[in-house]
Structure formats: C-alpha cells, structure tokens
Amino acid sequence: MPGYYIHIPFCRSRCHYCDFTSYADKKIKIDSYLKALEAEFKLADILSKLKSQNSNNKSQINSKISKSQTLKFLNIKLKKLNKTLNSHNLLPKACRLSPIVFDTCSLRGVHSKPSKAQSTLYIGGGTPSFLSVKQLHKLLEIINLHLGPIKKFKEITFEANPDSLSMEKIKILKNGGINRISLGLQTANDKLLNKLGRNARLSDFTKAYSNLKTAGFKNINIDIMCGIPGQTLQDLKETLFHIIKLNSAHVSIYGLEIHKGTVFYKKKIKPDGDMAFEMYETARKTLTKAGYEHYEISNFAKKGYQSKHNMNYWQNGEYIGFGCSAASYLNGTRSKNTKNLSSYISSSLKNKPLLEYSETLSGKEKLGEQIILGLRTKKGIVLDDHIFIKFKDNIERLLNLGLIAIALPPAYRLTGDLKIQKSRYTGQAGGRVKTGRLKIKPKHFYISNRIFSEFV
C-alpha cells in the first residue's frame, strides 16, 4: 500500500544548517497554501474515482468479450478518460499523448487515490506545528474530506517543534486521530541549540514532551544530531541520557551536514567527521544497551515502534506526496513537486500541478536503487539470482572488505577467496524461490555511502 506524505513548508525561522524546503517569512501564505493542498487532494480524488470506474469496466468486459473487443472498448474508455482529464488540465503533457499512457505512466501530480486500509500518513515539513489552531483544524478537515478518515491510516505521524506545540494543539492532534509525533530536540544543550539557530530550548522540549504524554501519546520520536560544531562527546551523552530517561519510543540521529546556501555554509563551518563518527558509535552503543533496536542507519526503536511510514520507503514501496517539494514514487516513476512556494500555490489552485522532475528508472539502475534503500535497514535485502547476475563483482568486493554480512541462497556457496560460486541452478524449488540476505554490518552503517557506491 502506498504511504501518503503531506509537506508543510513553514517555520518560525531558518535553522543555520537547514536545507529543507521551508519558508520562515511566509506565514501570511499559509491559508492559501492549505487551499492549494486541498486542490491537489481533490485531483487525487477525481483520479481515484475515474480509475476505479475504469478498472470496474475492465473487469466486467474481460469476462464477457474477446481480447480485441476488450482493447477497442478500453481505448474508447481511456480516450474518454483522457478527454475528461485534459479538460481539467490534469495531466502532465507527456501523459496526454496517447490513451494507453494511462496504464503506463505514473500521472504524478494527478495521483489516483489508493486504498488506505493499510496506508500510513506522514505530515512533515518545515514545521507542521507552526500552523495556528485554526489552520490545524483546517488541515485535518481537508485530509478527512479528501484522503479519507484519518483514523483509517495505520500510522499517522505529525512533525513538531517544541516551541510551537501548545497543549491546545496537542489536544487537536490527539482528537484528530494523529497517533505518532516526531519532535525535534537536536541536542539537550541550550548553547548548542542557540548555535544551530533553533528557537526552542531544552525547557520547551521537556514541557512539550510532558504535554504529549499527558495527552496520551505513546509513540513519540525524538530527533537528535551529532557532529554539531562545538559539541563534545559529553554533550551527546547527556542528550542520550535525557532521552533514555524519558523512555521515548523512537530516536532518530543525524550527523550534521553542511549544505550550500545555509548559514553554516556561508560561515564556512565544517563538520568534524572523526568526532561525528565517534558520536554516532556512542549513540549506537548507548541506545542499543538501553533497549532500542538499531533497525535503520539513523533510526532506533523500542519493540513495536519502528516507523511504518519510513519502512515503506526503505522497502522501495510506493508513496504519494502532496505539497510544495513533496516527492512521490508510483508505478516505477519518481517525481517531485516544485519547491517554489508561490509557483506551487498558483499552479495547484489552477489544477495544473507543477513538477520539478520526474524520472522512471529501469534495469540495473532501478535494481541498484532498490538495493541501496534495503541496505539501510538492519534486515537488509533479499538476495536472488537477479541481483547476483547484475552485482556479483560488487558484492564480492564488499565481502572481501568485510563490510557486509551475507546469507547465501542454497544454490550458492562461498569459496576460500570469498568468491561466490553457483553450485547448481535451482531457481525455484518446491514452489519457493531460494533466497538469502545481504546486510550491512551495524558497525559499518556509518560508512554506508561507500557501500552504496557499489550499486549506483
């Protein structure tokens, strides 16, 4: 089932390291943005209805008429459908050329609405909690109206910053069906928070966290950072100690990266790679010892609290993004909405969603991407003949460097020099595909980019 993502690109101010799509001086545009979001949801709604109508017709005729009759009928239906869509200016140009494209292109920007029974919803940003009480009500209302009852999603995450998460907003979220909160702490050291350009201080975080618990939220993620300029190992240990004491369900840890255009970049601040590595290792060991499972490079969870939404990304599952700069992956096509706020609002309100890019991967490239995503997780990826044929040399190189752990499918064995030998070809046996698993050893997660480079 695809996951749903909604981007809220507004913040009180810009943190000094931030290169996410967020605007600090556009509070005035939030109401129009919500209208534009609603317009984008509506398009998904229309598409969903048209598509399900089309597939109903397809299944009815399949049982009654011949293949050629089916194709003729289908083409008429698809032409009609395209006409309808074109009249709403719904389709990107490349998707309007032939009726057959309805079956083969992703229709990004005009997604059909899939079933939600098993879906996840993630409201991220920016700072979604920066919305006012009234705007928050509006956001939940339009989600309920166009994407279906929020409570039907199996996991609904809402990103928040402690300085904009009042008890009143927390109650709205709880009553509205949100069941997971991702709270940005970054560090428990106020001086470092100031250095990062963050608005909240530790006391704000402690208050917001306690309010969330009082309101009944059990599934809370805390974001922290390592490699902050001036941060010592002791600072990080104190942050970890704080989190462990709170017993939060989930922790995400990110190493500071310096991106072009940020305050840190302009100040020519450079992250200390060696220190960041030591901190990451300390966090990994400390959190694991405290009962968190290190289930993905940057993510740690108490039993039963892995992020379902993000697991879908790492398992190469489909997702649909709404809003400025939101990314989508459907039918093998990756795409992204424009990150320009004004362009997003005006195009969406005119029912002409604007894409920044769209690409459909295939062959080795697509397989490589799937491997890279899967290797981010502790479970790794399932190995099959397909992967061996395309990446045997790369896997052997990583094996020789000791960077990966491998459980070979029964049809394969390792020779003394760690060469993979295919002892016999069985392919399918007893109706079951014989597979093994490929994983990054947790102690090498930190250099995962080196490992990923083998699959690009």
Ligand code: SF4
């Ligand atoms: S709160 Fe998050 S999105 Fe907003 S400026 Fe800071 S890092 Fe960027």
